Amino acid sequence: MVEKLSIIPIGGTSRAVNTLRSLLLRDDIYIPLVIIMEGNQDDISSSQILANICSESQLKYCVINKVTPALEDEVKKFKSKALIGIGVWRPLLSTSFLNSTEFGFLAVHGTPLPRYRGWAGISWQIINGEDTVSLQGYQLSSGIDDGPLISRSDGSLLCAEIPLSSHMHLEDVFVEYEKCHIALVNNIINLLLDRELCLASQDESKASFSCHRGPSDGEINWNLSATEVFNFIRAQSPPYPCAFTYYKGKKVYILHASLPPYVRYEGIIAGKVISRCVDSGSVTILCNDGLLDVHKISVDGAVCSPRDFFISIRDRCKSRLEAFIDCYYPDF
Numbered sequence: 001m002v003e004k005l006s007i008i009p010i011g012g013t014s015r016a017v018n019t020l021r022s023l024l025l026r027d028d029i030y031i032p033l034v035i036i037m038e039g040n041q042d043d044i045s046s047s048q049i050l051a052n053i054c055s056e057s058q059l060k061y062c063v064i065n066k067v068t069p070a071l072e073d074e075v076k077k078f079k080s081k082a083l084i085g086i087g088v089w090r091p092l093l094s095t096s097f098l099n100s101t102e103f104g105f106l107a108v109h110g111t112p113l114p115r116y117r118g119w120a121g122i123s124w125q126i127i128n129g130e131d132t133v134s135l136q137g138y139q140l141s142s143g144i145d146d147g148p149l150i151s152r153s154d155g156s157l158l159c160a161e162i163p164l165s166s167h168m169h170l171e172d173v174f175v176e177y178e179k180c181h182i183a184l185v186n187n188i189i190n191l192l193l194d195r196e197l198c199l200a201s202q203d204e205s206k207a208s209f210s211c212h213r214g215p216s217d218g219e220i221n222w223n224l225s226a227t228e229v230f231n232f233i234r235a236q237s238p239p240y241p242c243a244f245t246y247y248k249g250k251k252v253y254i255l256h257a258s259l260p261p262y263v264r265y266e267g268i269i270a271g272k273v274i275s276r277c278v279d280s281g282s283v284t285i286l287c288n289d290g291l292l293d294v295h296k297i298s299v300d301g302a303v304c305s306p307r308d309f310f311i312s313i314r315d316r317c318k319s320r321l322e323a324f325i326d327c328y329y330p331d332f
Contacts, residue, residue: 004030005193006080008101012037014046015181016087017053022182023086024057028193032078034061035071037089046087067097075100081192082106085140086185095142103192105140106150108184110177111210112159113138114202117145119212122173126235129227132161133173135180137188139199144209148199150188157200158187169237169256215241219320222271226259226290233257233292242298245271246323247310255303256296260284263291271317273310281305285317 007029009020016036023029036050037043047063054061062071075083075097083100085107098104111121112134125133137150137158150158160180162173191197218236220229220243233243233254242253268286275284282295283306294306318326325332 004028005189006030006032006078007082007084007189007192008033008035008075008078008080009086010035010037010083010105011085011087011089011107012039012047012050013043013088015178017046017049018178019086019182019185020050020053022186023084023189024053026186026189029189031059032080033075034059035067035075035083036061036063037087037091038063038065039088039090043088066091067093072097072100082188084185084188093140093142098140098142103139103197106188106197107138107140108181108188109136109138109145110134111145112136113145113149114204114207116208116210118209121210122177123170123213123235123240124210126164126170126173127231129231130164132163133177135160135162135177135184137184138202146202146204146207148201150191151198151200152191153196153198155198155200158184158191160184166259169234170240171238174239218243220245220254220317221319222285222317223288226287226292229287229292230257230259245317246320247273247317248315249323249327250299250309251323252309252317253298254294254296255298256294258293258295260291260293265290269316273313273315273317275313276307276310278307281307283307283310 005028009023009031034054036047038047051061051063080101082103083105085105110133111125113136116124122133139147139150141147152158162176162180218241220232222229236243238255242255244251244253246252265286268288270286270288272286273283274286282293285292285294297304297306297309299309
């Protein structure tokens with residue numbers, strides 16, 4: 001009988017749910033423990049689903065936000081081949097925990113490492129106009145995403161790319177991302193089973209970093225090009241909090257937009273609403289060098305038709321500062 005590969009899945013958020021389910025379909029691995037990240041308020045429902053999956057499969061598990069010395073000792077006793085990242089893991093990990101299995105903590109990062117180390121890598125790739133969103137297998141280290149990259153015995157890196165077509169928003173990207181993530185995680189296990197998993201140091205000369213993005217960072221600058229504004233909007237579209245602007249003093253979240261065929265404008269006021277479509281309910285807004293069609297918005301927590309909200313082509317979308325001045329200093 002061939003001995004099964006002992007691995008410890010670790011991670012959280014919705015991304016981990018179907019990844020764990022995929023592992024449970026395998027008959028060539030042994031899972032002595034599943035470590036679930038509870039996460040923040042938005043992540044708790046996923047951690048509960050993961051816990052239910054473990055209970056139904058009679059798997060030992062723990063739900064935590066911090067690795068304790070007792071848990072580290074328990075992981076070491078299992079003498080597993082690797083910790084396998086099945087989803088997001090945010091808490092800092094000690095070097096001793098990362099070394100608690102033979103191959104440490106192996107996972108998939110959503111950027112073309114060594115580029116985009118750090119935060120919000122998927123969104124930053126879209127904002128910066130990359131043609132693809134990249135995924136890369138790697139081994140976690142004590143630094144910021146600077147651990148060695150996973151490669152095959154022939155030297156080829158374990159990675160994947162998602163082409164960013166012109167219609168794709170974040171929900172579309174995440175659908176494809178989950179498919180690639182599940183495939184790469186299972187490929188990591190296959191390489192371990194075949195004893196072909198290799199590790200290659202990252203090229204530090206090519207390293208770059210990306211910073212954290214939060215809801216307050218989503219204000220739209222209409223003085224950017226239409227393509228830049230479009231990428232900015234779709235990089236923060238649902239399930240993220242969404243990019244926003246201000247119109248007649250109201251904060252407007254833009255959920256879905258597109259780039260229409262190019263029309264040359266020689267008289268441009270960035271942020272100006274120039275047309276309101278009766279049939280589709282969309283509106284068209286001027287950017288620095290072209291047009292943007294807005295198809296879906298949210299105001300005061302309710303989704304509504306752009307045409308019904310943007311009621312005039314005499315007004316324009318404004319910044320937070322301009323909206324503040326209009327409200328409190330109308331004669332400024």
